[in-house]
Amino acid sequence: MGELRLMKGNEAVAEAAIRAGVDAYFGYPITPQSEVLEYLTLQKPEERTGMVVLQAESEIAAINMVYGAAGTGKKVMTSSSSPGISLKMEGISYIAGAELPCLILNVVRGGPGLGTIQPSQADYFQATKGGGHGDYRLVVLAPASVQEMADFVDKGMELAFKYRNPVMILSDGLIGQMMEKVELPDQKERVKEFDQSWVITGKTKDRERNIITSLNLDPDKQYQHNMRLKEKYDSMSDDVMYETFDCEDAEFLLVAYGSSSRICQKAVDEARSRGKKLGLLRPITLFPFPDAIISKLARQVKGILSVELNTGQMVEDVMLAVNGRVPVYHYGTPGGKIFSPDDVLKAIDEKLMGGY
Amino acid sequence: MDIKEIIKPENLVHQRTSLMTDATLSYCPGCGHGTVHHLVMEVVEEMEIQEQTIGIAPVGCSVLAYDFMDIDMSQAAHGRAPAVATGIKRLWPDKFVFTYQGDGDLAAIGTAETIHACNRGEDITIIFINNGIYGMTGGQMAPTTLEGMKSSTSPYGRDLQSMGHPLKITELVAQLPGTNFVTRQAVHKPGNVRKTKKAIRKAFEVQREKKGMSFIEIVSNCNSGWKMSPNESNVWMEEHMFPSYPLGDMKVDGKIVKDLMKDLV
Numbered sequence: 094m095g096e097l098r099l100m101k102g103n104e105a106v107a108e109a110a111i112r113a114g115v116d117a118y119f120g121y122p123i124t125p126q127s128e129v130l131e132y133l134t135l136q137k138p139e140e141r142t143g144m145v146v147l148q149a150e151s152e153i154a155a156i157n158m159v160y161g162a163a164g165t166g167k168k169v170m171t172s173s174s175s176p177g178i179s180l181k182m183e184g185i186s187y188i189a190g191a192e193l194p195c196l197i198l199n200v201v202r203g204g205p206g207l208g209t210i211q212p213s214q215a216d217y218f219q220a221t222k223g224g225g226h227g228d229y230r231l232v233v234l235a236p237a238s239v240q241e242m243a244d245f246v247d248k249g250m251e252l253a254f255k256y257r258n259p260v261m262i263l264s265d266g267l268i269g270q271m272m273e274k275v276e277l278p279d280q281k282e283r284v285k286e287f288d289q290s291w292v293i294t295g296k297t298k299d300r301e302r303n304i305i306t307s308l309n310l311d312p313d314k315q316y317q318h319n320m321r322l323k324e325k326y327d328s329m330s331d332d333v334m335y336e337t338f339d340c341e342d343a344e345f346l347l348v349a350y351g352s353s354s355r356i357c358q359k360a361v362d363e364a365r366s367r368g369k370k371l372g373l374l375r376p377i378t379l380f381p382f383p384d385a386i387i388s389k390l391a392r393q394v395k396g397i398l399s400v401e402l403n404t405g406q407m408v409e410d411v412m413l414a415v416n417g418r419v420p421v422y423h424y425g426t427p428g429g430k431i432f433s434p435d436d437v438l439k440a441i442d443e444k445l446m447g448g449y
Numbered sequence: 450m451d452i453k454e455i456i457k458p459e460n461l462v463h464q465r466t467s468l469m470t471d472a473t474l475s476y477c478p479g480c481g482h483g484t485v486h487h488l489v490m491e492v493v494e495e496m497e498i499q500e501q502t503i504g505i506a507p508v509g510c511s512v513l514a515y516d517f518m519d520i521d522m523s524q525a526a527h528g529r530a531p532a533v534a535t536g537i538k539r540l541w542p543d544k545f546v547f548t549y550q551g552d553g554d555l556a557a558i559g560t561a562e563t564i565h566a567c568n569r570g571e572d573i574t575i576i577f578i579n580n581g582i583y584g585m586t587g588g589q590m591a592p593t594t595l596e597g598m599k600s601s602t603s604p605y606g607r608d609l610q611s612m613g614h615p616l617k618i619t620e621l622v623a624q625l626p627g628t629n630f631v632t633r634q635a636v637h638k639p640g641n642v643r644k645t646k647k648a649i650r651k652a653f654e655v656q657r658e659k660k661g662m663s664f665i666e667i668v669s670n671c672n673s674g675w676k677m678s679p680n681e682s683n684v685w686m687e688e689h690m691f692p693s694y695p696l697g698d699m700k701v702d703g704k705i706v707k708d709l710m711k712d713l714v
Contacts, residue, residue: 160523
């Protein structure tokens with residue numbers, strides 16, 4: 094068993110980054126994720142593992158530092174919260190276009206604009222549909238606990254290098270700020286030997302020069318590039334992750350991720366105690382989306398409720414997966430207001446089970 | 450008869466650097482970019498640091514610089530090259546990392562990245578081509594466009610009141626403690642070409658010694674954007690650009706060697 098600690102989600106990510114052998118973190122303060130940078134600078138990671146930690150002049154600079162460092166084959170990450178992630182979107186698009194591995198944490202707060210600093214799931218569309226310009230996707234992991242905040246650093250890096258693609262941990266202000274028991278992974282060595290076939294570390298005599306770019310002036314080349322990227326994104330379905338609760342005999346289904354799924358778990362327990370056959374599906378990867386299991390469950394249940402801290406985003410993907418087989422509804426609260434299990438139960442009665 | 454037979458080794462006075470690829474330069478005839486590309490690669494060749502050198506290409510006419518220089522390179526988003534270079538250099542402190550940027554890239558959209566990379570004293574070299582115009586997009590007004598100078602977005606000439614003043618960013622960064630070597634050069638005449646090459650060599654030496662930022666502005670022509678013949682553009686550059694952007698070293702070995710305030714106003 095690894096070391097047990099009581100930590101904030103943001104701190105757990107920072108500690109896990111050092112332990113995962115991450116080579117560099119470039120960040121910029123923004124609520125509610127500033128603890129990541131604060132924790133890292135306090136820990137002197139340059140002494141613990143040689144990890145580089147730098148506070149950039151902006152989120153834009155930070156993501157471009159990630160872009161530069163990722164092009165040299167190193168494990169690099171950044172973190173921010175919604176308005177800062179919007180600023181990073183230019184760089185993320187370039188990173189996706191140039192096919193570089195990196196990890197980006199978004200501790201989501203309410204929007205649009207400066208919005209609120211309270212927890213929200215309003216950035217689902219931005220995270221899962223690309224977010225920046227151009228035809229691309231990120232791998233999106235949705236932690237529902239402080240433990241998963243820590244675990245998804247190493248997992249995210251693994252997927253980033255597997256697909257040479259940016260990976261986003263889509264958390265929120267609740268998971269980032271709350272304290273829970275976390276079992277920390279053991280310290281990993283930073284990788285010294287790695288695949289140098291595509292990286293820019295200086296052209297040696299035994300190879301052609303390497304170039305990191307997302308530019309293809311020739312439309313035929315850009316077409317080929319886009320089609321190859323599409324193939325890559327399609328292949329990511331191999332790494333779909335989800336969790337089911339009480340789905341075996343469920344007549345009605347909730348779909349919820351991250352902090353919403355924690356609240357929904359409680360609602361399911363309560364509904365079951367009242368004799369209602371309710372189940373919960375928690376997507377862990379939001380891209381790739383677990384549409385196969387949702388499609389399967391849609392043949393079993395009478396209706397589905399997508400429960401989110403927004404005005405309805407993931408519900409669109411649930412509907413696509415269900416493809417009209419059963420009614421799909423949304424329940425959610427935007428703007429940093431968090432629903433209670435009772436609110437969910439009420440929505441279940443009103444929207445989902447209303448006719449039954 | 451092969452060219453190698455015509456030019457005997459004893460008669461050879463200049464040889465094209467082997468670190469330029471065989472790709473045909475995409476620059477307009479008469480443009481300074483090609484000369485500067487050659488100079489950077491000559492310095493890398495002479496210092497024997499090809500295996501340690503990483504270049505960053507910007508958005509602008511030199512976006513395809515990586516097609517011409519036979520070194521590992523990264524393209525960067527518009528203005529972000531100093532941040533990209535920072536990311537690389539922080540992880541590979543013994544490599545030589547340089548950015549190659551135009552005035553729109555460096556002094557407009559990338560002002561923050563430029564100022565802060567200089568202010569942190571990143572051990573990188575910034576090569577800044579200032580031709581007072583956005584070349585690639587078709588000759589729009591740049592931050593360095595002179596007062597009264599016509600461009601496609603200042604068709605009646607740059608009006609200081611409504612369009613602001615030409616930005617002398619090199620004089621600004623020379624005042625930052627993070628910069629070690631700051632100079633302004635040109636490549637329109639053989640003498641200037643030699644001085645620019647010396648400056649690039651010096652900049653890379655500063656990087657080797659990890660003394661902080663080395664920053665080279667090269668005032669260049671844009672004959673296409675300025676709607677002039679190459680020769681006319683060089684004459685115009687001497688008459689109009691040099692008084693506003695005077696050539697010479699501004700900071701050497703961390704010491705300011707010029708009256709910057711005089712040049713700023």
